[in-house]
Amino acid sequence: MTYNLHFSKYQGTGNDFVMIDNRDLSFPKENTKLVAFLCDRRFGIGGDGLILIENDAETDFKMVYYNSDGNESTMCGNGGRCLVAFAKQLNMISDTCSFIAIDGLHYAKISDEIISLQMIDVNEVSVNENFTFLNTGSPHHIEMVTDVKNCDIYNKGKEIRYSDLYAPGGTNVNFVEKISDDYFKVRTYERGVEDETFSCGTGATAVAIAMFENKITNKNAIQIEVPGGMLVVSFDKNEVGIYENVILSGPAKKVFESDITVVL
Template identity: 65%
Template structure:
């Protein structure tokens, strides 16, 4: 059969989008998802996302990493799915949807800027050299002196597979402070097993970690990633981070068809 797909990217974090409201897609076919995400033998993407019906909200998000496995929350993927849902006529400028980590609210403006509400964070574990927290996905956050020359794939993999995080592993964010409320971030993503140009849950984790550790006192923080610029804003009360929003562009790249045998 021919599969119609759509390609979206959010600050360089790219995704294969599939309208699965008719529930035709074989969701347990890990090999197929990995093949579609393969940049040489498939479409190519950091992940694959299914747009599905939901009995209560506008839609449901089902997210797979490029290794073919269903995964934890993807912030940039969620933002791109909101833009895709608008393209499909499911929403106009606001969305309520369910993802693997629960309920999300989002808005999208005429320029394609999506503000996605992320999960509240009430636990931030600070250590001498790093911070760990979960923003829908687990994230290790570590300040470095040189972000440009750092071998992200090698150093990220060391931490991701270390005894710190066991079999499940963690995403790893390396951070360089540019100003009081501006940070440069490079991220190693588990499931992709490489550096990605951007990670939404990652920059959300960085913003909260930098605030919690006293590196900034702002609650609106700019994050420069390899694929562009994102913004994170939040309310905070006694270490509890609420009304957390990840804000940035979500861009349609192209639509296509691919022949599949499943």
């Protein structure tokens, strides 16, 4: 089978994605082999994931996200921010928008190259002795470390991701070092990518909320340094303990666009 595809490549703090305009619904969405090929860094285009933009009757567009293994996945924060930039490239939106994703409704705004994305509310944070777990559209295990730069992210992350604690679906794993009250360094092992990524938006969001919930910070606007750059997470905790108005902000940039012919 031969596939002729036009695509754009975007990255948000080094978290990179293949973007395809699927408003005509022509992309073979069940073809996991094709998605995995397009995300392959040696034989395909290369990306941490692939995102389709589609029409939606009630919002500006619909987001359909696949991990680099070819399987449709849960919410991707940086992917959502990149998709907003892609929607503007396609002249679907101006500087504000709403869209639907697998975890529900999102709002976003564009200010130069900074995309600010409203994430879902978080109503449950599980605080344990050595880690915290919460879902910010995707599940995240969070551990504090003293030297995140030299932490063995791949092996430690893989062990936790596949542990019985999170069977059968697994989890993303974040390792966090506190720099100051409003500044944390984070590295993330992502399920579906099955490796460390340069950045994880839902992970950065989870870390910020976890630091506040654990009283490691009293700030509700937090800088998160990831290997690919800097993100900012802000939120409010209401009187019943729900985290709302959760905003993930950071750069999202077009890398290039082109055409590819794939024979599978």
